[in-house]
Amino acid sequence: MSDLxxxxxxxTLRNPVLLASGTAGFGRELAEYLxxxxxxxxxxxxxxxxxxxxxxxxxxxxxxxxxxxxxxxENPGLRHFLEEDLPWLRTQGAxxxxxxxxxxxxxxxxxxxxxxxxxxxxxLELNISCPNVKAGGIQFxxxxxxxxxxxxxxxxxxxxxxxxxxxxxxxxxxxVAEAVLEAGADGLSLINTYLALxxxxxxxxxxxxxxxxxxxxxxxxxxxxxxxxxxxARFRVPIIGMGGIRxxxxxxxxxxxxxxxxxxxxxxxxxxxxxxxxVEGLRKWLDERGFATxxxxxxxxxxxxxxxxxxPLGQS
Amino acid sequence: xxxxxxxxxxxxxxxxxxxxxHEDLGxxxxxxTLAAPDVAAAAEPGQFAHVRCGGGLGPDGALGTRRAxxxxxxxxxxxxxxxxxxxWGRGSVWLSQRRPGEVLDVLAPLGTxxxxxxxxxxxxxxxxxxxxxxxxxxxxxxxxxxRPLAFVGARTAAELAGGEFLAAAGAEVAVATDDGxxxxxxxxxxxxxxxxxxxxxxxxxxxxxxxLYACGPHAMMAALAAACAAHGWPLQVSLETxxxxxxxxxxSCTVPGPRGPGFYRRCCVExxxxxxxxxxWE
Ligand SMILES: Cc1cc2nc3c(=O)[nH]c(=O)nc-3n(C[C@H](O)[C@H](O)[C@H](O)COP(=O)(O)OP(=O)(O)OC[C@H]3O[C@@H](n4cnc5c(N)ncnc54)[C@H](O)[C@@H]3O)c2cc1C
Ligand SMILES: Cc1cc2nc3c(=O)[nH]c(=O)nc-3n(C[C@H](O)[C@H](O)[C@H](O)COP(=O)(O)O)c2cc1C
Numbered sequence: 001m002s003d004l005x006x007x008x009x010x011x012t013l014r015n016p017v018l019l020a021s022g023t024a025g026f027g028r029e030l031a032e033y034l035x036x037x038x039x040x041x042x043x044x045x046x047x048x049x050x051x052x053x054x055x056x057x058x059x060x061x062x063x064x065x066x067x068x069x070x071x072x073x074e075n076p077g078l079r080h081f082l083e084e085d086l087p088w089l090r091t092q093g094a095x096x097x098x099x100x101x102x103x104x105x106x107x108x109x110x111x112x113x114x115x116x117x118x119x120x121x122x123x124l125e126l127n128i129s130c131p132n133v134k135a136g137g138i139q140f141x142x143x144x145x146x147x148x149x150x151x152x153x154x155x156x157x158x159x160x161x162x163x164x165x166x167x168x169x170x171x172x173x174x175x176v177a178e179a180v181l182e183a184g185a186d187g188l189s190l191i192n193t194y195l196a197l198x199x200x201x202x203x204x205x206x207x208x209x210x211x212x213x214x215x216x217x218x219x220x221x222x223x224x225x226x227x228x229x230x231x232x233a234r235f236r237v238p239i240i241g242m243g244g245i246r247x248x249x250x251x252x253x254x255x256x257x258x259x260x261x262x263x264x265x266x267x268x269x270x271x272x273x274x275x276x277x278x279v280e281g282l283r284k285w286l287d288e289r290g291f292a293t294x295x296x297x298x299x300x301x302x303x304x305x306x307x308x309x310x311x312p313l314g315q316s
Numbered sequence: 317x318x319x320x321x322x323x324x325x326x327x328x329x330x331x332x333x334x335x336x337x338h339e340d341l342g343x344x345x346x347x348x349t350l351a352a353p354d355v356a357a358a359a360e361p362g363q364f365a366h367v368r369c370g371g372g373l374g375p376d377g378a379l380g381t382r383r384a385x386x387x388x389x390x391x392x393x394x395x396x397x398x399x400x401x402x403x404w405g406r407g408s409v410w411l412s413q414r415r416p417g418e419v420l421d422v423l424a425p426l427g428t429x430x431x432x433x434x435x436x437x438x439x440x441x442x443x444x445x446x447x448x449x450x451x452x453x454x455x456x457x458x459x460x461x462x463r464p465l466a467f468v469g470a471r472t473a474a475e476l477a478g479g480e481f482l483a484a485a486g487a488e489v490a491v492a493t494d495d496g497x498x499x500x501x502x503x504x505x506x507x508x509x510x511x512x513x514x515x516x517x518x519x520x521x522x523x524x525x526x527x528l529y530a531c532g533p534h535a536m537m538a539a540l541a542a543a544c545a546a547h548g549w550p551l552q553v554s555l556e557t558x559x560x561x562x563x564x565x566x567x568s569c570t571v572p573g574p575r576g577p578g579f580y581r582r583c584c585v586e587x588x589x590x591x592x593x594x595x596x597w598e
Contacts, residue, residue: 059568060558074570217380269380
């Protein structure tokens, strides 16, 4: 039997399959359908220092092989998480990673500080796809300097393993990756949703009141894989890969591209048991192919067919 | 650091439900009956089924999100549930092509049902496919000894098929059409408000005072909510806010409350049935 345990630097998970932030709430609803303790863990909904109410609806629209969302990071806030959600998650035996959001560096740091003393938080995932209200609304994740600043502040406030979740909409994604790794991130989460648009032809206007939203689902899987591949080739750091994973073979692609773990997002909306099925599928695949550990397949696709290294970053 | 995992417990799962019957009702409406003994036994009026439909680009041809349909009827004796739907876009067109014997992937029952007031006369107000939940609710009301009145609105007579099902389930039905091709010419809200005001003027309903239950287009329900607030009639509404997951994890379908942000509730879990006073209508 293959060992599904996977190591991401300072973080060890019982298997490589996580629930992606914002697509699993705080676990209660999906626990009706699957055993949270049977997964690598849950990355909970983006958590801010105080409650955020989110955007007016409609908040999602389905597109070919994808979903555009503009939820607006609605969440009940840090205190609710610490008092209600975290204790419950611990009774389920779930490994908990907290997705951290804020509108200023101070807000991000406040969440990290609040988590520093909490038992049962395995790691932090820093969501830098938030507008910085003190810097004219530019997203932290679009500017390597801002991204590094918030990474440093969060790492100083909480020593737990820190994964920074990059936005593919940044003008220079590798520059942001480099900046956050230099600022102390233990690894990268790749990738958040792609900015996208759908127009309602009957109403002659954008479907979402926010005009743009974030595209997820199978439509973005090849795009996400490309970032995982490039980040692995260039940085060799721990990576949580995500984007459009629906079945074990999608997850296997992410591992082969260089991710040590994956997260299942939008697919849970149609089949709430998807993540559990992916665990079983990966287990079977590793067994059948005779791999003893997950680590053996991580980045394996980079070994080019004739022993040559694959083409590195930025060349197409 | 975490506690030992809890003992295994029963979990829910999407169901594989066989199409038992599928009828064209005319006017673009269809009646789909599924063999589902467990759902039929457990379901309450106002709950919905979340159906995985084809017509998409996924490897299995499925659409990326399920489609929600109110449970229009449940027959625990035969072990069936039924849906009443309009053939409209990708999902419902695919659904309309399913034949008896085919198997659908369905999450059901979901959502919070109507709370039937045992001391008041149930008055149903339905627009379009909004009749669906009231067929089931009429049956339940009759079982509890209540005598429901139903007011059904449609654009034109051809789209009134649901009214016959309502009558068969034991409701006394009055209809309104926008074009006057059947019943009252005008909106169903005008019809029900006029009817209730007239009975009030004539000394009230023969039985107890009314409790209203509505499902239909947003504008219809907003107008009705205003009328009910003015008259002091209790109103529960079943909302059809666009949903993705149907189980409370995506926060797509949140409904704003009257006191502004911070009072969002999920249509799929806390709803689809809400007290009209808990909804911001403007
Ligand atoms: C809780 C709940 C209960 C529901 N119950 C029923 C029900 O009992 N019967 C039923 O027929 N539908 C019901 N719906 C609507 C249903 O879920 C689908 O939205 C509908 O079948 C259209 O899906 P589609 O894939 O065919 O169209 P899509 O391709 O998804 O629709 C395309 C567009 O048309 C709009 N649209 C959808 N239906 C209509 C319509 N009838 N008139 C005008 N515009 C429309 C949608 O908002 C969308 O923008 C319910 C929805 C919810 C949330
Ligand atoms: C409805 C919805 C809400 C999301 N909320 C968050 C969030 O709170 N924080 C975050 O970092 N990512 C959020 N995401 C992004 C996902 O975690 C994930 O990165 C993305 O959806 C790609 O994976 P998928 O295609 O498997 O869904 C959200 C995605 C969706 C669809």
